[in-house]
Amino acid sequence: MKRWLMALICLLMLTGCWDERQFKNVKLVLSMGYDVGEEGGIIQTVSIPSVRRSVEGPGEERIQVISTPAHTPREARDKLDQMISETFDPSKVKVILLGEELAKKNIFPLLDELYRNPNSNLNSYLAIADDGTARDVIDTKNTSETRISQYIGGLLEAAVYSTHATGENLQLLCAELLEPGIDFSVPMVKVDEEKQLITFAGMGLFHDKQYSGEKIEPDQSTLYMLLQGKRGKIARLTAKVSDEHEEEMLNYVSVNVMSSNQDLKLEIKDNEVTAHLKLKMKVRIVEYPSDHLYVKGKVGRISNKLAEVLTAESEQIVSQLQEANSDILGVGRRVKAFHPKVWKELDWDKDYPEITIKPKVEVEILQHGITN
Structure with missing residues (x-):
């Protein structure tokens, strides 16, 4: 009798998967970029992988790159949601890229929505597109890696491993964004259009909440x-x-x-x-x-x-x-x-x-x- 009573109590205490999100019902965004738009707006670019099912063998993965203009990141997300099947999901974003011109403005409003959303991945890397746009980087076609997020993420992890970059993510940067008396730097990446490669281009120096326009070159980044x-x-x-x-x-x-x-x-x-x-x-x-x-x-x-x-x-x-x-x-x-x-x-x-x-x-x- 006691066993049945304990089992009943356990069943009542189990909440089940009330907050589950089925993978089949979402589109995972793995890399995200922001550039300067018209009239003070922004342009958001995302890369979304999708797997086409195959009768025999593994399915084929394709990367979908989409851009949209908007006034705010949240509005851009809502617009992107209307362009894709299933639901926009940022919980697995690995890299967030900022165009150089946009990074020279206050970047905190861009990140506000990510900090407020409980489903955001605060382990995401933040990087700047050196002398270019975030879309140029995300849209780079490279035969060595299927996913651009995997390519850029691996590049930044290698820079951390070899003492070229700090490895700070969104969560760690939040304190330095808000606290007076200390600034931070962000890795910069550059597209080699001729070779279709993305290279580490140094560390961009921030003052307060914006990119100063100055950077530490890659050959000095280790000592830095x-x-x-x-x-x-x-x-x-x-x-x-x-x-x-x-x-x-x-x-x-x-x-x-x-x-x-x-x-x-x-x-x-x-x-x-x-x-x-x-x-x-x-x-x-x-x-x-x-x-x-x-x-x-x-x-x-x-x-x-x-x-x-x-x-x-x-x-x-x-x-x-x-x-x-x-x-x-x-x-x-x-x-x-x-x-x-x-x-x-x-x-x-x-x-x-x-x-x-x-x-x-x-x-x-x-x-x-x-x-x-």
Whole structure:
């Protein structure tokens, strides 16, 4: 009797699948893009996969790319819903692309609908179409990947793995969009029309809620990430450490960063802010065509020269951040947290480009491979 009673209670407590959404009744949008439209509006572009059933063997997948003009993202979604069979579903969106011109405006209103919709995928990557439109990127035909979302998503994941991009998604970016005293950067992608390829084009620097128009180039993006204290599975740097060889290749060294430690300290006198940014790295030489590393003192000289070169490059990056008025390092956040009285007297938008930021890179070579 007790067993029957327990079973009855369990049945009453089970809610069932009251909120289920049948896959056959929706159209999953996997990539989404926004561009500047007419009269202050937008153009939304989406890619939707559909599988055509086959009597024998697996079905054939086709990608449908649709665009529509609208005043707001929600209106665009409603219009797209009227163009497709089944129901528009953004719960599996992997990549959201912004056209460069649109990204230079306040992007928060574009993302508002995604943050309010409980079915939105906040793990989506955000990226900017460099020198082009989001539609150009989404409409790229590439034989190596069936889905453009898989292509761009894989490209961005590889950039995170190799310490070229932060890997921040919509959820992580939300705090930086709303909090004063810190800015953020977003990966940029570019279409090579001749080769029909999409390439990583650097990190776009944001000030407040809009793209500044300035970016960190791909060859500086690894050091840029390390200066923020962020490192992927692999971090590789190549630098010129000599001018003594006629063959240019012999003047360069490539290293893998085995460990890194970033430290940012503030010095404030008479409301003048000075930020001391120190980056310590332990590295392994993975390429040095000049060889002869067994010579006494040579590893030390390479280490010192590498630190000098990377410090100079860090100064260029910091200068670019200040020119873009993009507080990626979060100096303002630290001033606000630890020196609230000073923060109240500052106008950070105007004062940040004028503060002093002194970067310094220290390099220790621990290994140089199995040859000298």
